[in-house]
Amino acid sequence: MHSGLGLLPSLAAEKVTFRYGLFEQSIPVADIRSYSETQKASSDLKPFLDYLSALDKQKFKETLQVKMSLDIVALDKLINTDMGKQILSFASLAIARRDQASIQALRSAIIIGAKSPEGLGLVSFLQAYPSNQLVIDVSKISRLVGLANSSSSPADAPPKDDVSSSPLGKIALQYQKLAAQDKQFSGCLFGDSISAELGNTLGSGTFNFGLNGLSAISLLEQLKILIPTKVKCEKAIIAIGGNDAWYGISDELFTKNLQEAIALIRTMGNKEIFLIPAFYSTVAGSSDPTISAPNSRVEQINALINKVAEIEKVALAATGVAPLYENNVLKDNLSSDGDHLNAEGLKIYRQALLQILQK
Structure with missing residues (x-):
């Protein structure tokens, strides 16, 4: 499906590392999967959850339960459109890799994760990511989110329908x-x-x-x-x-x-x-x-x-x-x-x- 996937190492993410300046915290992917199934946090995951507000913790739980059964052919076509490429390029800026394969790695993880029996979700994406570690730069995520929202309405503006424009x-x-x-x-x-x-x-x-x-x-x-x-x-x-x-x-x-x-x-x-x-x-x-x-x-x-x-x-x-x-x-x-x-x-x-x- 993707000729370039052969260039990527045959690995799967074993841990997710959140990086903010000099601070780093790593969480095993197995612990995230276990938490999604049992709601019991490991010693590695607990400090991360304790850092979240009650609402963000609830949202994290709900995110782990999202498993999308997607049409693989349509998904493949989508991520190869100009829009799909732009979004992958945008998201790749927050992922730290030593090589230049961030976009390629994201594409691989999305397609392979969507092929899993449970569908595409956070855990299946992580387990399909072609590296033993996924490093996320939190400071870059903050800047990217700010950039994405720079032209949006003020936070105190009345809600409106922006489905077709977002x-x-x-x-x-x-x-x-x-x-x-x-x-x-x-x-x-x-x-x-x-x-x-x-x-x-x-x-x-x-x-x-x-x-x-x-x-x-x-x-x-x-x-x-x-x-x-x-x-x-x-x-x-x-x-x-x-x-x-x-x-x-x-x-x-x-x-x-x-x-x-x-x-x-x-x-x-x-x-x-x-x-x-x-x-x-x-x-x-x-x-x-x-x-x-x-x-x-x-x-x-x-x-x-x-x-x-x-x-x-x-x-x-x-x-x-x-x-x-x-x-x-x-x-x-x-x-x-x-x-x-x-x-x-x-x-x-x-x-x-x-x-x-x-x-």
Whole structure:
């Protein structure tokens, strides 16, 4: 697949070293894998975890659970596009190697990691990295993140839909375009970050088009990119609304966008369309505007979704996700951060989707 891979040593990363100036800390990859499976930290990993805030520690745990089942051919094409090369080049600046093969090594780790039985995740990437040590320069990561965010909105600016303009959004859309080309799926899921967390775990013949930050605005943009690929979806599930509430989208614009999205999806050869109500937050999440919209606004969005379902004569699938809530509030024990679902919450959501797809 990559003629240049033969130039790389046949190794796998045994440890990750974080470098900051003269300070270095190394963590065995085996310890990271063990922690992802048991949640028990080794003596080498514990100092690193102790350095993290409670929220960052939770995010690290969640990151370890992300395992993406990817189309290898589409992934290979993606990382050989100009966009893919730019992102690999950008990321390689934070990796210290004695040779000049940083980009080549990243490409190798991504492809080989994605071929693993568990899919591409942090651990499978590390185990596929062609060196016995992966050295990450933390100071360079800080500078790169600052550069990436230099043209973004101020931290205190209202949240907005930037799925199609952000680097990660662009590359995710490009991957979906390549992976969906001329394909026919029994079920397709369109949703925001909560749906994206499920990965492609809904069974053979299905595809999860979920994207972080997706609203009805970016859903339309996503569909306009996908439709020319001639992708077909026998059943389509739309699970959006939470971000529309958070972004402050008006009732009129949300209703218009959702109806236009349904019209576009109907051109994809489907027999049935299902709408999932917008996800509520916990009490704490609902009261924090940096996390999510107030549940009262989400309730208004759900009233609009009900209305659109009735007008467009599509099914509203609310029963399966009802166990997530109590009085239209997300249960604390099913959330990781007040807005997103934890493993138990995702299990309930996934089961609700499987019931729809298997009918």
